[in-house]
Amino acid sequence: xxxxxxxxxxxxxxxxxxxxxxxxxxxxxxxxxxxxxxxxxxxxxxxxxxxxxxxxxxxxxxxxxxxxxxxxxxxxxxxxxxxxxxxxxxxxxxxxxxxxxxxxxxxxxxxxxxxxxxxxxxxxxxxxxxxxxxxxxxxxxxxxxxxxxxxxxxxxxxxxxxxxxxxxxxxxxxxxxxxxxxxxxxxxxxxxxxxxxxxxxxxxxxxxxxxxxxxxxxxxxxxxxxxxxxxxxxxxxxxxxxxxxxxxxxxxxxxxxxxxxxxxxxxxxxxxxxxxxxxxxxxxxxxxxxxxxxxxxxxxxxxxxxxxxxxxxxxxxxxxxxxxxxxxxxxxxxxxxx
Amino acid sequence: xxxxxxxxxxxxxxxxxxxxxxxxxxxxxxxxxxxxxxxxxxxxxxxxxxxxxxxxxxxxxxxxxxxxxxxxxxxxxxxxxxxxxxxxxxxxxxxxxxxxxxxxxxxxxxxxxxxx
Numbered sequence: 001x002x003x004x005x006x007x008x009x010x011x012x013x014x015x016x017x018x019x020x021x022x023x024x025x026x027x028x029x030x031x032x033x034x035x036x037x038x039x040x041x042x043x044x045x046x047x048x049x050x051x052x053x054x055x056x057x058x059x060x061x062x063x064x065x066x067x068x069x070x071x072x073x074x075x076x077x078x079x080x081x082x083x084x085x086x087x088x089x090x091x092x093x094x095x096x097x098x099x100x101x102x103x104x105x106x107x108x109x110x111x112x113x114x115x116x117x118x119x120x121x122x123x124x125x126x127x128x129x130x131x132x133x134x135x136x137x138x139x140x141x142x143x144x145x146x147x148x149x150x151x152x153x154x155x156x157x158x159x160x161x162x163x164x165x166x167x168x169x170x171x172x173x174x175x176x177x178x179x180x181x182x183x184x185x186x187x188x189x190x191x192x193x194x195x196x197x198x199x200x201x202x203x204x205x206x207x208x209x210x211x212x213x214x215x216x217x218x219x220x221x222x223x224x225x226x227x228x229x230x231x232x233x234x235x236x237x238x239x240x241x242x243x244x245x246x247x248x249x250x251x252x253x254x255x256x257x258x259x260x261x262x263x264x265x266x267x268x269x270x271x272x273x274x275x276x277x278x279x280x281x282x283x284x285x286x287x288x289x290x291x292x293x294x295x296x297x298x299x300x301x302x303x304x305x306x307x308x309x310x311x312x313x314x315x316x317x318x319x320x321x322x323x324x325x326x327x328x329x330x331x332x333x334x335x336x337x338x
Numbered sequence: 339x340x341x342x343x344x345x346x347x348x349x350x351x352x353x354x355x356x357x358x359x360x361x362x363x364x365x366x367x368x369x370x371x372x373x374x375x376x377x378x379x380x381x382x383x384x385x386x387x388x389x390x391x392x393x394x395x396x397x398x399x400x401x402x403x404x405x406x407x408x409x410x411x412x413x414x415x416x417x418x419x420x421x422x423x424x425x426x427x428x429x430x431x432x433x434x435x436x437x438x439x440x441x442x443x444x445x446x447x448x449x450x451x452x453x454x
Contacts, residue, residue: 071453140452140453142450143449144451145446145447146446146447147388147418149451150416154413158413167453168452168453170450171381171450172377174444175444176444180412180414180416183414200454201452209379276454277454280454
Protein backbone atom coordinates (compact mmCIF):
# COMPACT_ATOMS: atom_id res chain seq x y z
CA UNK A 1 0.00 0.00 0.00
CA UNK A 2 2.81 2.36 0.96
CA UNK A 3 4.57 1.54 -2.28
CA UNK A 4 1.42 2.35 -4.27
CA UNK A 5 1.03 5.67 -2.44
CA UNK A 6 4.70 6.47 -3.04
CA UNK A 7 4.32 5.73 -6.77
CA UNK A 8 1.19 7.91 -6.96
CA UNK A 9 3.07 10.73 -5.27
CA UNK A 10 5.97 10.41 -7.71
CA UNK A 11 3.52 10.41 -10.63
CA UNK A 12 1.78 13.50 -9.26
CA UNK A 13 5.06 15.35 -8.81
CA UNK A 14 6.04 14.37 -12.32
CA UNK A 15 2.80 15.81 -13.74
CA UNK A 16 3.10 19.06 -11.84
CA UNK A 17 6.64 19.47 -12.96
CA UNK A 18 5.89 18.75 -16.58
CA UNK A 19 7.39 21.86 -18.11
CA UNK A 20 9.79 22.79 -15.38
CA UNK A 21 12.01 19.82 -14.57
CA UNK A 22 15.41 19.27 -16.15
CA UNK A 23 14.02 16.81 -18.72
CA UNK A 24 16.89 15.76 -20.94
CA UNK A 25 16.75 17.87 -24.07
CA UNK A 26 19.18 16.65 -26.74
CA UNK A 27 20.59 20.13 -27.32
CA UNK A 28 20.39 21.42 -23.74
CA UNK A 29 24.13 21.15 -23.17
CA UNK A 30 24.60 23.53 -26.11
CA UNK A 31 22.44 26.23 -24.53
CA UNK A 32 25.42 28.01 -23.00
CA UNK A 33 23.50 31.28 -22.81
CA UNK A 34 21.06 30.01 -20.19
CA UNK A 35 23.08 27.61 -18.04
CA UNK A 36 26.55 26.30 -17.22
CA UNK A 37 27.49 22.97 -18.74
CA UNK A 38 31.05 22.13 -17.79
CA UNK A 39 32.09 20.00 -20.80
CA UNK A 40 30.63 22.46 -23.29
CA UNK A 41 32.00 25.51 -21.46
CA UNK A 42 35.48 23.98 -21.30
CA UNK A 43 35.40 22.79 -24.89
CA UNK A 44 34.70 26.31 -26.12
CA UNK A 45 36.61 28.18 -23.41
CA UNK A 46 33.51 30.06 -22.23
CA UNK A 47 33.66 32.24 -19.11
CA UNK A 48 31.84 30.30 -16.34
CA UNK A 49 29.51 33.26 -15.72
CA UNK A 50 28.61 33.96 -19.37
CA UNK A 51 25.11 32.53 -18.89
CA UNK A 52 22.07 34.19 -17.31
CA UNK A 53 21.78 31.97 -14.22
CA UNK A 54 18.31 30.69 -15.10
CA UNK A 55 18.73 27.04 -14.17
CA UNK A 56 16.45 25.82 -11.42
CA UNK A 57 14.05 28.77 -11.39
CA UNK A 58 10.50 27.82 -10.49
CA UNK A 59 8.72 29.88 -13.15
CA UNK A 60 7.91 29.07 -16.76
CA UNK A 61 6.05 32.13 -18.02
CA UNK A 62 2.65 30.54 -17.45
CA UNK A 63 -0.19 32.99 -18.01
CA UNK A 64 2.05 35.61 -19.61
CA UNK A 65 1.37 36.81 -23.15
CA UNK A 66 4.30 37.84 -25.31
CA UNK A 67 3.96 39.45 -28.73
CA UNK A 68 6.93 38.65 -30.96
CA UNK A 69 7.12 41.12 -33.84
CA UNK A 70 9.37 39.67 -36.51
CA UNK A 71 9.73 38.64 -40.13
CA UNK A 72 8.20 35.19 -40.26
CA UNK A 73 7.53 32.04 -38.28
CA UNK A 74 7.41 28.30 -38.66
CA UNK A 75 4.25 28.19 -36.56
CA UNK A 76 4.13 24.40 -36.67
CA UNK A 77 7.58 23.97 -35.16
CA UNK A 78 7.31 21.11 -32.66
CA UNK A 79 9.14 23.11 -30.01
CA UNK A 80 6.46 25.78 -29.60
CA UNK A 81 3.43 25.18 -31.82
CA UNK A 82 1.16 24.80 -28.78
CA UNK A 83 2.31 28.16 -27.38
CA UNK A 84 1.20 30.12 -30.45
CA UNK A 85 -2.16 31.67 -29.65
CA UNK A 86 -2.31 34.23 -32.50
CA UNK A 87 -0.53 34.89 -35.77
CA UNK A 88 -1.13 38.17 -37.58
CA UNK A 89 0.40 39.63 -40.70
CA UNK A 90 0.65 43.38 -40.07
CA UNK A 91 0.54 44.13 -43.79
CA UNK A 92 -2.93 42.73 -44.44
CA UNK A 93 -4.33 41.54 -41.11
CA UNK A 94 -4.38 37.91 -42.25
CA UNK A 95 -3.05 35.06 -40.12
CA UNK A 96 -0.36 34.21 -42.66
CA UNK A 97 3.04 34.69 -41.02
CA UNK A 98 4.93 32.31 -43.23
CA UNK A 99 8.03 33.60 -44.88
CA UNK A 100 9.51 32.64 -48.20
CA UNK A 101 12.19 33.90 -50.53
CA UNK A 102 14.14 35.71 -47.84
CA UNK A 103 17.41 34.79 -46.19
CA UNK A 104 16.03 36.28 -42.96
CA UNK A 105 13.16 33.79 -42.75
CA UNK A 106 14.76 31.92 -39.87
CA UNK A 107 14.83 35.05 -37.69
CA UNK A 108 11.33 35.00 -36.14
CA UNK A 109 11.49 31.25 -35.57
CA UNK A 110 14.86 31.59 -33.85
CA UNK A 111 13.57 34.38 -31.59
CA UNK A 112 10.42 32.45 -30.67
CA UNK A 113 12.35 29.28 -29.82
CA UNK A 114 14.59 31.10 -27.35
CA UNK A 115 11.49 32.19 -25.47
CA UNK A 116 9.13 29.28 -25.71
CA UNK A 117 10.81 26.01 -26.73
CA UNK A 118 8.94 23.35 -24.77
CA UNK A 119 10.50 20.86 -22.41
CA UNK A 120 9.44 17.87 -24.45
CA UNK A 121 12.62 15.91 -25.02
CA UNK A 122 12.72 17.07 -28.63
CA UNK A 123 15.56 19.59 -28.66
CA UNK A 124 15.77 22.69 -26.49
CA UNK A 125 14.58 24.29 -23.29
CA UNK A 126 13.02 27.71 -23.74
CA UNK A 127 13.40 30.22 -20.95
CA UNK A 128 9.63 30.69 -20.63
CA UNK A 129 8.28 27.43 -22.09
CA UNK A 130 4.72 28.09 -20.93
CA UNK A 131 4.44 31.67 -22.19
CA UNK A 132 1.75 32.33 -24.76
CA UNK A 133 3.04 33.76 -28.02
CA UNK A 134 1.25 36.12 -30.40
CA UNK A 135 3.42 36.33 -33.48
CA UNK A 136 3.03 39.49 -35.56
CA UNK A 137 4.73 39.47 -38.92
CA UNK A 138 6.49 42.68 -39.95
CA UNK A 139 8.50 43.02 -43.12
CA UNK A 140 12.09 43.51 -41.98
CA UNK A 141 13.65 42.97 -45.36
CA UNK A 142 14.54 46.53 -46.32
CA UNK A 143 12.37 49.63 -46.27
CA UNK A 144 9.06 49.70 -44.39
CA UNK A 145 6.48 52.41 -43.83
CA UNK A 146 5.76 53.79 -40.38
CA UNK A 147 2.17 52.74 -41.06
CA UNK A 148 3.12 49.08 -41.04
CA UNK A 149 5.15 49.43 -37.84
CA UNK A 150 2.21 51.22 -36.27
CA UNK A 151 -0.16 48.47 -37.40
CA UNK A 152 2.06 45.82 -35.78
CA UNK A 153 1.99 47.66 -32.45
CA UNK A 154 -1.74 48.24 -32.79
CA UNK A 155 -2.32 44.49 -33.14
CA UNK A 156 -0.12 43.79 -30.10
CA UNK A 157 -2.06 46.33 -28.05
CA UNK A 158 -5.43 44.90 -29.08
CA UNK A 159 -4.26 41.39 -28.16
CA UNK A 160 -3.68 42.68 -24.63
CA UNK A 161 -0.17 41.28 -24.37
CA UNK A 162 2.14 41.77 -21.40
CA UNK A 163 5.43 41.99 -23.28
CA UNK A 164 6.39 42.95 -26.85
CA UNK A 165 9.69 41.46 -28.02
CA UNK A 166 11.30 43.37 -30.90
CA UNK A 167 14.53 42.00 -32.39
CA UNK A 168 14.65 44.81 -34.95
CA UNK A 169 14.94 48.57 -35.19
CA UNK A 170 15.25 51.58 -37.49
CA UNK A 171 17.81 53.88 -35.78
CA UNK A 172 15.37 56.63 -36.78
CA UNK A 173 12.19 56.31 -34.79
CA UNK A 174 9.44 58.74 -35.82
CA UNK A 175 7.46 60.84 -33.33
CA UNK A 176 4.30 59.00 -34.33
CA UNK A 177 5.94 55.67 -33.39
CA UNK A 178 7.43 57.09 -30.19
CA UNK A 179 3.96 58.22 -29.18
CA UNK A 180 2.58 54.73 -29.81
CA UNK A 181 5.37 52.99 -27.89
CA UNK A 182 4.98 55.38 -24.95
CA UNK A 183 1.22 54.94 -24.97
CA UNK A 184 1.55 51.15 -24.74
CA UNK A 185 4.33 51.32 -22.13
CA UNK A 186 2.29 53.66 -19.94
CA UNK A 187 -1.38 52.79 -20.51
CA UNK A 188 -1.18 49.13 -21.55
CA UNK A 189 -1.65 46.14 -19.21
CA UNK A 190 -4.51 47.92 -17.42
CA UNK A 191 -2.33 50.92 -16.66
CA UNK A 192 0.67 48.92 -15.42
CA UNK A 193 2.40 49.33 -18.77
CA UNK A 194 3.33 46.80 -21.44
CA UNK A 195 7.02 45.86 -21.37
CA UNK A 196 8.40 47.01 -24.72
CA UNK A 197 11.71 45.20 -25.29
CA UNK A 198 13.96 46.23 -28.20
CA UNK A 199 17.33 45.06 -29.56
CA UNK A 200 19.93 47.83 -29.74
CA UNK A 201 21.53 46.57 -32.98
CA UNK A 202 24.84 45.16 -34.13
CA UNK A 203 26.98 47.93 -35.59
CA UNK A 204 29.04 48.75 -32.50
CA UNK A 205 27.97 52.38 -32.48
CA UNK A 206 25.78 54.88 -30.68
CA UNK A 207 22.18 54.88 -31.83
CA UNK A 208 20.56 57.86 -30.08
CA UNK A 209 17.46 57.91 -32.28
CA UNK A 210 16.75 54.19 -32.08
CA UNK A 211 13.65 52.59 -30.60
CA UNK A 212 15.86 50.75 -28.09
CA UNK A 213 17.06 54.01 -26.55
CA UNK A 214 13.63 55.34 -25.55
CA UNK A 215 13.05 55.83 -21.84
CA UNK A 216 9.92 53.70 -21.75
CA UNK A 217 11.64 50.88 -23.65
CA UNK A 218 13.86 48.13 -22.26
CA UNK A 219 16.86 48.41 -24.58
CA UNK A 220 18.91 45.22 -24.91
CA UNK A 221 22.54 44.84 -25.94
CA UNK A 222 24.59 41.67 -26.36
CA UNK A 223 27.20 39.99 -24.18
CA UNK A 224 29.58 37.32 -25.43
CA UNK A 225 31.23 34.06 -24.36
CA UNK A 226 33.84 36.02 -22.37
CA UNK A 227 31.05 37.58 -20.29
CA UNK A 228 31.84 40.99 -21.79
CA UNK A 229 29.89 43.28 -24.07
CA UNK A 230 29.91 41.80 -27.56
CA UNK A 231 31.99 44.17 -29.65
CA UNK A 232 29.22 44.64 -32.24
CA UNK A 233 26.57 45.60 -29.69
CA UNK A 234 25.23 49.14 -30.09
CA UNK A 235 25.51 51.51 -27.15
CA UNK A 236 23.94 54.57 -25.62
CA UNK A 237 22.46 56.30 -22.63
CA UNK A 238 19.15 54.49 -23.19
CA UNK A 239 20.62 50.98 -23.09
CA UNK A 240 19.16 49.05 -20.15
CA UNK A 241 20.74 45.62 -20.06
CA UNK A 242 22.93 43.13 -21.91
CA UNK A 243 22.27 39.41 -22.34
CA UNK A 244 24.09 36.69 -24.25
CA UNK A 245 24.10 37.25 -28.01
CA UNK A 246 27.38 35.47 -28.66
CA UNK A 247 30.37 36.29 -30.79
CA UNK A 248 32.11 33.14 -31.99
CA UNK A 249 29.29 30.97 -30.72
CA UNK A 250 25.65 31.68 -31.47
CA UNK A 251 22.65 31.14 -29.25
CA UNK A 252 21.25 27.65 -29.79
CA UNK A 253 17.63 27.85 -30.91
CA UNK A 254 14.97 26.76 -33.37
CA UNK A 255 15.32 27.20 -37.13
CA UNK A 256 12.92 27.69 -40.02
CA UNK A 257 12.55 25.07 -42.70
CA UNK A 258 10.07 25.21 -45.51
CA UNK A 259 10.10 21.43 -46.06
CA UNK A 260 7.82 20.82 -43.10
CA UNK A 261 10.55 19.47 -40.83
CA UNK A 262 11.34 21.27 -37.60
CA UNK A 263 14.95 22.27 -37.24
CA UNK A 264 17.53 23.88 -34.98
CA UNK A 265 20.45 26.29 -35.14
CA UNK A 266 23.29 25.06 -32.94
CA UNK A 267 25.73 27.31 -31.10
CA UNK A 268 28.70 26.31 -33.19
CA UNK A 269 26.94 26.38 -36.58
CA UNK A 270 28.75 28.62 -39.09
CA UNK A 271 25.53 30.61 -39.64
CA UNK A 272 24.68 30.71 -35.95
CA UNK A 273 22.12 33.01 -34.39
CA UNK A 274 24.38 35.80 -33.13
CA UNK A 275 23.47 39.36 -32.18
CA UNK A 276 21.24 41.58 -30.11
CA UNK A 277 18.33 39.83 -31.86
CA UNK A 278 19.21 36.76 -29.80
CA UNK A 279 19.75 38.74 -26.59
CA UNK A 280 16.34 40.40 -26.80
CA UNK A 281 14.09 37.31 -26.51
CA UNK A 282 16.30 36.13 -23.63
CA UNK A 283 15.37 39.31 -21.75
CA UNK A 284 11.72 39.18 -22.85
CA UNK A 285 11.43 35.60 -21.59
CA UNK A 286 13.14 36.45 -18.30
CA UNK A 287 10.65 39.29 -17.81
CA UNK A 288 7.82 36.82 -18.46
CA UNK A 289 9.10 34.79 -15.50
CA UNK A 290 9.16 37.95 -13.39
CA UNK A 291 5.58 38.88 -14.35
CA UNK A 292 4.43 35.33 -13.64
CA UNK A 293 5.90 35.67 -10.16
CA UNK A 294 4.42 39.13 -9.63
CA UNK A 295 1.82 40.11 -12.23
CA UNK A 296 1.11 43.42 -10.51
CA UNK A 297 4.53 44.91 -11.19
CA UNK A 298 4.36 48.09 -13.23
CA UNK A 299 6.66 48.71 -16.17
CA UNK A 300 8.61 51.18 -14.07
CA UNK A 301 8.98 48.68 -11.23
CA UNK A 302 10.23 46.10 -13.71
CA UNK A 303 12.80 48.59 -15.02
CA UNK A 304 13.90 49.21 -11.44
CA UNK A 305 14.25 45.44 -10.86
CA UNK A 306 16.42 45.20 -13.95
CA UNK A 307 18.65 48.00 -12.62
CA UNK A 308 18.92 46.45 -9.17
CA UNK A 309 19.53 42.85 -10.19
CA UNK A 310 21.86 43.04 -13.20
CA UNK A 311 25.47 41.85 -12.82
CA UNK A 312 27.96 44.70 -13.17
CA UNK A 313 30.28 42.97 -15.63
CA UNK A 314 33.01 44.37 -17.87
CA UNK A 315 35.39 45.95 -15.37
CA UNK A 316 34.02 49.38 -16.34
CA UNK A 317 32.68 52.24 -14.29
CA UNK A 318 28.94 52.31 -13.76
CA UNK A 319 27.81 55.85 -12.97
CA UNK A 320 24.65 55.75 -10.89
CA UNK A 321 24.48 52.10 -11.82
CA UNK A 322 24.68 52.69 -15.57
CA UNK A 323 27.29 52.36 -18.28
CA UNK A 324 26.47 53.22 -21.91
CA UNK A 325 28.17 50.02 -23.15
CA UNK A 326 26.50 47.69 -20.66
CA UNK A 327 23.35 49.48 -19.58
CA UNK A 328 22.72 48.52 -15.96
CA UNK A 329 24.72 45.32 -16.47
CA UNK A 330 24.09 41.75 -17.56
CA UNK A 331 20.86 39.87 -17.02
CA UNK A 332 20.89 37.59 -13.98
CA UNK A 333 17.59 35.72 -13.85
CA UNK A 334 18.05 34.27 -10.37
CA UNK A 335 18.63 37.74 -8.90
CA UNK A 336 15.83 39.24 -11.01
CA UNK A 337 13.41 36.79 -9.43
CA UNK A 338 14.61 37.19 -5.82
CA UNK B 339 31.23 89.52 -52.15
CA UNK B 340 31.41 88.23 -48.59
CA UNK B 341 27.92 89.60 -47.98
CA UNK B 342 26.71 87.74 -51.08
CA UNK B 343 28.25 84.45 -49.87
CA UNK B 344 26.74 85.06 -46.44
CA UNK B 345 23.31 85.51 -47.99
CA UNK B 346 23.78 82.28 -49.94
CA UNK B 347 24.71 80.40 -46.77
CA UNK B 348 21.64 81.72 -45.03
CA UNK B 349 19.20 80.80 -47.77
CA UNK B 350 20.83 77.51 -48.80
CA UNK B 351 19.20 75.12 -46.29
CA UNK B 352 15.72 76.34 -47.05
CA UNK B 353 16.30 76.70 -50.78
CA UNK B 354 17.60 73.17 -51.24
CA UNK B 355 15.18 71.50 -48.86
CA UNK B 356 11.59 70.42 -48.76
CA UNK B 357 9.82 71.34 -45.59
CA UNK B 358 7.04 69.78 -43.62
CA UNK B 359 5.63 70.92 -40.36
CA UNK B 360 5.17 68.88 -37.17
CA UNK B 361 3.27 70.47 -34.30
CA UNK B 362 3.97 73.85 -35.84
CA UNK B 363 7.73 73.35 -36.14
CA UNK B 364 9.35 73.31 -39.58
CA UNK B 365 11.37 70.18 -40.34
CA UNK B 366 13.74 70.15 -43.31
CA UNK B 367 14.21 67.29 -45.74
CA UNK B 368 16.95 67.32 -48.35
CA UNK B 369 15.75 65.84 -51.61
CA UNK B 370 18.13 63.24 -53.03
CA UNK B 371 16.14 61.82 -55.92
CA UNK B 372 12.54 61.09 -56.77
CA UNK B 373 10.75 60.22 -53.50
CA UNK B 374 14.02 59.86 -51.57
CA UNK B 375 15.08 62.39 -48.93
CA UNK B 376 17.77 62.89 -46.33
CA UNK B 377 16.01 63.72 -43.08
CA UNK B 378 17.13 66.05 -40.29
CA UNK B 379 18.94 63.15 -38.57
CA UNK B 380 20.89 62.17 -41.68
CA UNK B 381 18.85 59.09 -42.59
CA UNK B 382 17.53 58.32 -46.07
CA UNK B 383 13.74 58.13 -46.08
CA UNK B 384 10.96 57.82 -48.57
CA UNK B 385 7.61 59.58 -48.32
CA UNK B 386 4.30 57.86 -49.00
CA UNK B 387 1.41 59.52 -50.73
CA UNK B 388 -0.56 59.05 -47.51
CA UNK B 389 0.06 60.56 -44.08
CA UNK B 390 -1.02 60.52 -40.43
CA UNK B 391 -3.40 62.86 -38.64
CA UNK B 392 -4.08 62.97 -34.93
CA UNK B 393 -7.06 64.93 -33.71
CA UNK B 394 -9.65 65.19 -30.99
CA UNK B 395 -12.64 65.92 -33.19
CA UNK B 396 -14.46 63.85 -35.79
CA UNK B 397 -12.21 62.89 -38.68
CA UNK B 398 -15.04 63.53 -41.16
CA UNK B 399 -14.65 67.30 -40.86
CA UNK B 400 -10.97 67.15 -41.76
CA UNK B 401 -11.52 64.68 -44.57
CA UNK B 402 -14.02 66.99 -46.21
CA UNK B 403 -12.07 70.17 -45.58
CA UNK B 404 -8.88 68.87 -47.26
CA UNK B 405 -10.30 66.42 -49.82
CA UNK B 406 -8.88 63.41 -48.03
CA UNK B 407 -10.00 59.82 -47.80
CA UNK B 408 -9.59 57.71 -44.70
CA UNK B 409 -7.27 54.74 -45.24
CA UNK B 410 -6.91 53.32 -41.74
CA UNK B 411 -7.96 54.05 -38.18
CA UNK B 412 -5.47 53.30 -35.41
CA UNK B 413 -6.11 53.41 -31.69
CA UNK B 414 -5.81 56.67 -29.77
CA UNK B 415 -7.41 58.96 -32.42
CA UNK B 416 -4.72 58.44 -35.00
CA UNK B 417 -5.65 58.08 -38.66
CA UNK B 418 -3.94 57.37 -41.93
CA UNK B 419 -5.38 59.46 -44.74
CA UNK B 420 -4.73 59.94 -48.43
CA UNK B 421 -5.43 62.93 -50.68
CA UNK B 422 -8.23 62.25 -53.15
CA UNK B 423 -6.35 64.14 -55.84
CA UNK B 424 -2.68 64.31 -56.77
CA UNK B 425 -0.99 66.96 -54.67
CA UNK B 426 2.25 67.91 -52.92
CA UNK B 427 1.88 65.79 -49.79
CA UNK B 428 4.43 67.73 -47.73
CA UNK B 429 2.67 71.05 -48.41
CA UNK B 430 -0.66 69.50 -47.53
CA UNK B 431 0.78 68.09 -44.29
CA UNK B 432 2.00 71.58 -43.40
CA UNK B 433 -1.51 72.98 -43.88
CA UNK B 434 -3.26 70.20 -41.96
CA UNK B 435 -0.71 70.38 -39.16
CA UNK B 436 -1.43 74.07 -38.76
CA UNK B 437 -5.18 73.51 -38.58
CA UNK B 438 -6.51 74.13 -35.08
CA UNK B 439 -8.75 71.05 -35.40
CA UNK B 440 -5.76 68.72 -35.50
CA UNK B 441 -3.17 67.86 -32.87
CA UNK B 442 -0.70 67.20 -35.67
CA UNK B 443 -0.16 65.82 -39.13
CA UNK B 444 2.89 63.73 -39.95
CA UNK B 445 4.34 62.06 -43.06
CA UNK B 446 4.22 58.30 -43.43
CA UNK B 447 7.95 57.85 -43.80
CA UNK B 448 9.33 54.77 -45.46
CA UNK B 449 12.57 53.92 -43.75
CA UNK B 450 15.21 51.26 -43.43
CA UNK B 451 14.28 48.59 -40.92
CA UNK B 452 16.61 45.81 -39.88
CA UNK B 453 16.37 42.47 -38.19
CA UNK B 454 19.17 42.45 -35.67
